[in-house]
Amino acid sequence: MRKIIQINPKDNVCVALCDIAMGTKLSNGIVTVDDIKLGHKIALDDIKMDDPVIKYGYPIGHAKTDIKKGFWVHTHNLKTGLDDVVNYQYQPNFSEIKPETIRTFKGYRRSNMKVGIRNELWIIPTVGCVNNVADKMAELTKPYLKGSIDDVIAYTHPYGCSQMGDDQENTKMILSDLIKHPNAGGVLVVGLGCENSNIDELKKVMGDYDQKRIKFINCQDHEDELADGVEIIKGLIEIMALDQREEIPVSELIIGLKCGGSDGLSGITANPCVGLLSDKIIAQNGTTILTEVPEMFGAETILMNRCASVDIFNKTVELINDFKLYFKSHDQTIYENPSFGNKVGGISTLEDKSLGCTQKAGSAKIVDVLKYGENVHIKGLNLLNSPGNDLVASTALAASGAHIVLFTTGRGTPFACPVPTLKIATNTVLANKKKNWIDFDAGKILEDGNMRLASEELFELVVNVASGRLVKAEEAGFHDMAIFKKGVTL
Numbered sequence: 001m002r003k004i005i006q007i008n009p010k011d012n013v014c015v016a017l018c019d020i021a022m023g024t025k026l027s028n029g030i031v032t033v034d035d036i037k038l039g040h041k042i043a044l045d046d047i048k049m050d051d052p053v054i055k056y057g058y059p060i061g062h063a064k065t066d067i068k069k070g071f072w073v074h075t076h077n078l079k080t081g082l083d084d085v086v087n088y089q090y091q092p093n094f095s096e097i098k099p100e101t102i103r104t105f106k107g108y109r110r111s112n113m114k115v116g117i118r119n120e121l122w123i124i125p126t127v128g129c130v131n132n133v134a135d136k137m138a139e140l141t142k143p144y145l146k147g148s149i150d151d152v153i154a155y156t157h158p159y160g161c162s163q164m165g166d167d168q169e170n171t172k173m174i175l176s177d178l179i180k181h182p183n184a185g186g187v188l189v190v191g192l193g194c195e196n197s198n199i200d201e202l203k204k205v206m207g208d209y210d211q212k213r214i215k216f217i218n219c220q221d222h223e224d225e226l227a228d229g230v231e232i233i234k235g236l237i238e239i240m241a242l243d244q245r246e247e248i249p250v251s252e253l254i255i256g257l258k259c260g261g262s263d264g265l266s267g268i269t270a271n272p273c274v275g276l277l278s279d280k281i282i283a284q285n286g287t288t289i290l291t292e293v294p295e296m297f298g299a300e301t302i303l304m305n306r307c308a309s310v311d312i313f314n315k316t317v318e319l320i321n322d323f324k325l326y327f328k329s330h331d332q333t334i335y336e337n338p339s340f341g342n343k344v345g346g347i348s349t350l351e352d353k354s355l356g357c358t359q360k361a362g363s364a365k366i367v368d369v370l371k372y373g374e375n376v377h378i379k380g381l382n383l384l385n386s387p388g389n390d391l392v393a394s395t396a397l398a399a400s401g402a403h404i405v406l407f408t409t410g411r412g413t414p415f416a417c418p419v420p421t422l423k424i425a426t427n428t429v430l431a432n433k434k435k436n437w438i439d440f441d442a443g444k445i446l447e448d449g450n451m452r453l454a455s456e457e458l459f460e461l462v463v464n465v466a467s468g469r470l471v472k473a474e475e476a477g478f479h480d481m482a483i484f485k486k487g488v489t490l
Helices: 128-144 165-179 199-206 225-240 270-283 300-304 310-329 340-344 350-361 390-399 428-433 442-448 451-466
Strands: 013-016 041-043 052-055 058-063 104-109 120-125 152-154 184-191 214-218 246-249 254-259 287-290 366-370 380-384 404-409 421-425
Touching: 013 052, 058 350, 104 451, 120 128, 120 165, 120 225, 128 152, 128 184, 128 225, 165 184, 165 199, 165 390, 184 199, 184 225, 214 225, 254 270, 254 350, 254 390, 270 287, 270 350, 270 380, 270 404, 270 421, 270 442, 270 451, 287 350, 300 310, 300 350, 310 366, 390 404, 404 451, 421 428, 421 442, 421 451, 428 442, 442 451
Parallel strands: 120 152, 120 184, 184 214, 254 287, 254 404, 287 380, 366 380, 404 421
Antiparallel strands: 013 041, 052 058, 104 246
16 A cells, blocks of 8 residues: 555645554655654645645645644644634636536435435424423334334434523524424324424424424423323324335435544545545536535635636635634634644644545535525535534534534544445544444555546445435444534523
């Protein structure tokens, strides 16, 4: 296997594909001056202080000191070159994705003609005060599941009351989105009765809904809410048990794109592999969603120039700059990134992280920019307003309509979100070590160099998951949700 890779001919650093000892002569003739860990960078040329360090063909920061050829390049000698709020110019640079013959998967067609890939029964509390009630209802009703029903799941959370303004509205939007998600064949909404996000308020946000499959219970109105809730769920089970999968075109799939616990190989293996998968989904007239806005900083101009119109470009500029102002309004550093784990894995600056992160979006043009909690309207590649936090961003993807979240990781994580969360390892070491977490090993790309073959294999896995195959987190029974907390708690 190769020891190093120069990602772009313009780069003045290469990346170690394995641990390399000090004094090793590399294939390009350079001798390493330091021990270099897997995923970390090595200077290909002498780089003077304040000169740009180039990776992926773009600057990932500036040298803090002179860096000699063969030296380790990382946080000790590299700093970000990013500024605060920026004025951007639209310079369109995108190509159309060539259409492909539409493939199908086996999914559930709902009464509103939306498509689900699971037939789960969800119990959703309006407020954290009834979390235990929701959990108990799920426990009590599992023995009654039958037919095509996959599971009964309570999605607990600490919100729904003591919130103000947009913070309260965010909670109502996300809860409403999940209540109406097509992966749920039936939903029981469990309210307390006195909370701000009470059932009546939620219904205003929900609009039209399937009254046969979405039911409500206010605990304060019932002498025994558990017994009454179980009876309601039994009624939903009778309806859902008859649901059957049918052939659905991949054009109706919505795939969320997310990374977390990234390392220096994320932008070399897993993320570009997912990018090819995204292009293929779009070639099938399907939809993908890229989020985690703070991890676009440093690569945002690449995305902006892929916007399909000036209007979409302006929405992307607003997306980026508003998120920077969000940090500043809380007196926080905009570029307080990458994380500790990212740095251990070889990522040195936010530009380094973002240029790898955004590769999940492939090469398609951007057709829309979604607000937090907003559902997808247009097929193709969408951007979504959400922070980088894994649970918050993945929940946001599900709330916007994603059927599956593809989650690339170099460090590994067991979490899940309200939809199947398919974990893709950037390296084979992780894939072999955490077989109970990882669904797909993109690290094999380093061995055979066949990115396209790996993306085709990933596509087949996605189709199988959409048709009912469980991901590792589902097999473990893991289900999480988190809402973006933005305001004051009363």
